[in-house]
Amino acid sequence: MKWSKAGALALALPWLLTFGIFWLFPIIYSFIIGFTDQQLLAADTQWVGFDNYRALLSDPDFLKSLKNTFIFVLGTIPLTTVIALGMALLIDKQFPGRGLFRSGFFLPSITSMVVIALIFTNLYQRGGYIALLSEMIGLSPPEHGFLYSGETALFSIMAMDVWMAVGYYMLIFLAGLKSIPRELYESAEINGAGKIRQFFSITLPLLKPVALFILVVNSIKSFQVFVEIFVMTKGKFETSTMVYFIYETGLTTKFEFGYASAAAYVLFVIIGVFALAQFLLFRRKQVAW
Amino acid sequence: MNKRILFAVIITVILCGLAQAKTTITWWQFWTDPNIKPVIEKMVTEFEQANPDIDIQLTDLTWANGHEKIVIAFGSKTGPDIVELGSDWIAEFAANNLLMDMSTQVASDSADYEGWGMATYDGKVFARPWILGTRxxxxxxxxxxxxxxxxxxxxxxxxxxxxxxxxxxxxxxxxxxxxxxxxxxxxxxxxxxxxxxxxxxxxxxxxxxxxxxxxxxxxxxxxxxxxxxxxxxxxxxxxxxxxxxxxxxxxxxxxxxxxxxxxxxxxxxxxxxxxxIPGTKLLGKSFQGGEFLAVNTASKHPREAMRFIQFITSPENQVKFCVANRSANPSSLEAQKDDYFSSSIHLQTFIRQIKFANHPPVDPxxxxxxxxxxxxxxxxxxxxxxxxxxxxxxxxxxxxxxxx
CATH class of the missing domain: 3.40.190.10 (Periplasmic binding protein-like II)
Incomplete structure (x- = not known):
């Protein structure tokens, strides 16, 4: 059966309309209003050129949220990736109860972030389990709880995020490990390569495409961190991130759409540059078999 | 002859229709607690029975995101006729000409109520005090x-x-x-x-x-x-x-x-x-806030809206509200004299404290x-x-x- 162009267009129309109205239009519109001083309640809007972008560069709240976002991204991504890979390597082996561990590691990834954030808020509070554990190993927890201290709040959220994310990325690494031909390991073994050599010469190079996917996806997700901040600290105690800043500026207080849109485009550019850098870094030595 | 009868019937039907057409007033409010919501609904029914030409449509807001909803609604010109506002929000809406100046309408009984200072911006009254609050x-x-x-x-x-x-x-x-x-x-x-x-x-x-x-x-x-x-x-x-x-x-x-x-x-x-609240030498000053009812500038029925606001904020209805919600500070001076407020020493603390309380500046x-x-x-x-x-x-x- 052949489809006419009109028929194909008719079938694609619902998606095209949804894309146009809910994605394309807001993207273009927010780019334009990033050059205005638009506020929701204000009667008139002025064209301000690059003033919003200039103001962002000298806004201490924005710069603080930018710094916190980078700490979050650079702190969680390497840890998540290394732990997920380690867990995938362990789970890849045959041992009793393997399925139970696999499900257990994956469970946090399919649990609602809000639920997890609420549970961890309790764990981190003064007198909570984590504070008690810290005391047991001789560390003194912050006086008012981990989330009520500028020194520990962001790192506590990062730790929770790593715990939550590793299961999902472990599963992707596991899929990557399964796709590596066993013959390569057999051949390496015959040629006298030990386990460590096999890991660095076969496993790691062949997992590069998977690792790239994980790094890019996790970076984008980490740059957009919001829910955990919103639920656990409301951006207080040095935990405000870029998306939280955009939310606070654009969707609360005075609804400064123009300023918030400019901040959103700064974040867009940062994510784009970061993802591009990761692609370039990994493209240098592509391995194929 | 037949044409005349038909014409008369049509006119009668139209007039009857017009006579029955009701004015719909939309009201956004925050009281969703099961103890207080039925009381609010009962007040609305009583008002509608006393004013058969007016239909009140109630919409609930939550404290978690009510302010955002109101701002978005007013910003997109879809705000309600009457809106409940926290005292800190009045100036923000009034400064953008989104609230009706009700100075003239409230002049007659303003001496019988407290809390006008929080509703006055640029010398004009933009909301009517309903239930006040202090700490x-x-x-x-x-x-x-x-x-x-x-x-x-x-x-x-x-x-x-x-x-x-x-x-x-x-x-x-x-x-x-x-x-x-x-x-x-x-x-x-x-x-x-x-x-x-x-x-x-x-x-x-x-x-x-x-x-x-x-x-x-x-x-x-x-x-x-x-x-x-x-x-x-x-x-x-x-x-x-x-x-x-x-x-x-x-x-x-x-x-x-x-x-x-x-x-x-x-x-x-x-x-x-x-x-x-303690002080340095004598008693100190507490914080004063409250709930206010305001009319949207864009409302097509400001007179009916004001009539409803006056009804809801009447001394009798304030007492009913306070009893249901265990609120301690009605804005009506007459309501404050009700026996309910002298029934508890703790309620009395609130009633006296609010006399020694300040509110933040009314500033957009x-x-x-x-x-x-x-x-x-x-x-x-x-x-x-x-x-x-x-x-x-x-x-x-x-x-x-x-x-x-």
Whole structure:
């Protein structure tokens, strides 16, 4: 059966309309209003050129949220990736109860972030389990709880995020490990390569495409961190991130759409540059078999 | 002849239709609690029965995102005819010409109500006071007794409060002298401002040209607040503090009349003391806020909307509301005389405290100003910032906001 162009267009129309109205239009519109001083309640809007972008560069709240976002991204991504890979390597082996561990590691990834954030808020509070554990190993927890201290709040959220994310990325690494031909390991073994050599010469190079996917996806997700901040600290105690800043500026207080849109485009550019850098870094030595 | 009859029938039908056409008034309000919502609905039904030409459409808002919904609705010209506004929000809407100036409509009975100061912006009244609110000092009498205080002890000064919190703190490692608020947005400043005002500090000079946040009295106030926090503070959000207080873990907290409601409805057993906010030498000043009803400038039925607002805020309906919600501060002076309010010593504390309470300036930039104040308090309490420096930075921020 052949489809006419009109028929194909008719079938694609619902998606095209949804894309146009809910994605394309807001993207273009927010780019334009990033050059205005638009506020929701204000009667008139002025064209301000690059003033919003200039103001962002000298806004201490924005710069603080930018710094916190980078700490979050650079702190969680390497840890998540290394732990997920380690867990995938362990789970890849045959041992009793393997399925139970696999499900257990994956469970946090399919649990609602809000639920997890609420549970961890309790764990981190003064007198909570984590504070008690810290005391047991001789560390003194912050006086008012981990989330009520500028020194520990962001790192506590990062730790929770790593715990939550590793299961999902472990599963992707596991899929990557399964796709590596066993013959390569057999051949390496015959040629006298030990386990460590096999890991660095076969496993790691062949997992590069998977690792790239994980790094890019996790970076984008980490740059957009919001829910955990919103639920656990409301951006207080040095935990405000870029998306939280955009939310606070654009969707609360005075609804400064123009300023918030400019901040959103700064974040867009940062994510784009970061993802591009990761692609370039990994493209240098592509391995194929 | 037939044509004439047909014409007469058509005209009659049209006239009947017109006679039955009702004016629909939309009202957005925040009271969704199962104790109070039926009372609101009953009031609406009573009004509709007394005014068969008016139909009231009720929409519920939540405190979590009600402000955002109202702003979006007004911004997109889809706001309701009548909206319930918190006292801090009135200036923001009034400054953008989104609320009807009701100065003339309320002139006749304004002397019978309190709270107009919070509804007046630029010399015009933009909302009618409904239910007011203030904060008082609550204490656990049992803990005070254990700490060696006589049963009739009430801390009247900050010095006495400080001493009592420390004695309670010394009772046990799991008992705290003072409930100290975490930096919760829109809440922290309401806890600090009573200390601020009670020390005689002012936010702005009388002519409004200078921000006085970093004055000597302001610095003293934050130092007193910080000492309570540092020496014996149980830190949590407002709900967490109240939970711990009701469990008997905290000696003193500052809270509103909703705490009385919780104690009653949750059948909490606590030997409660309610007292006025202490002062430096004499009694101090508390925070005053409240719920107001305003009419959208774009409303097509402002007269009917005002009629409904007058009905809802009438003394009888305010008493009904307060009894159902256990609210302590009706705006109507006549309602305040009702026997219900003299039935509890704690309600009386609120009624008297509100006479010694200030409200923040009615300023469209208040949301930014309160943010700067909260940052100063947060910096001094949680980031080891110097008190004077924190207030000085906040003052600079407020001056910048005002200059813009």
């Amino acid at each position: 008082v000092l609550f204490a656990n009498r049992d803990l005070l007794t254990q700490a060696g205080y006589k049963e009739n002890f009430i801390p009247l000064t900050f010095e006495q409060l400080n001493e009592a919190t420390k004695k309670i703190q010394a009772l046990s490692p799991s008992i705290y002298g003072w409930g100290s608020n975490a930096p919760e947005k829109h809440r922290l400043y309401k806890k600090f401002l009573p200390f601020f005002w009670s020390h005689g500090a002012k936010l702005f000079s009388d002519d409004g040209s200078m921000c006085l946040l970093a004055s000597d009295s302001s610095i003293k106030a934050l130092k007193v607040y910080k000492e309570l926090h540092d020496s014996c503070g149980f830190v949590a959000d407002q709900r967490g503090i109240e939970d711990a207080f009701l469990e008997g873990k905290i000696g003193f907290i500052i809270s509103g009349d909703w705490l009385l409601k919780r104690i009653e409805l949750e059948n909490r057993k606590i030997n409660l003391l309610s007292s006025f 930039d208040w949301v930014y100003i309160e943010q700067a104040i909260e940052e100063a308090v947060e910096n001094a309490l949680f980031r080891s910032g110097l008190v004077a420096h924190s207030l000085y930075e906040a003052r600079k921020k407020i001056e910048k906001i005002k200059a813009q």
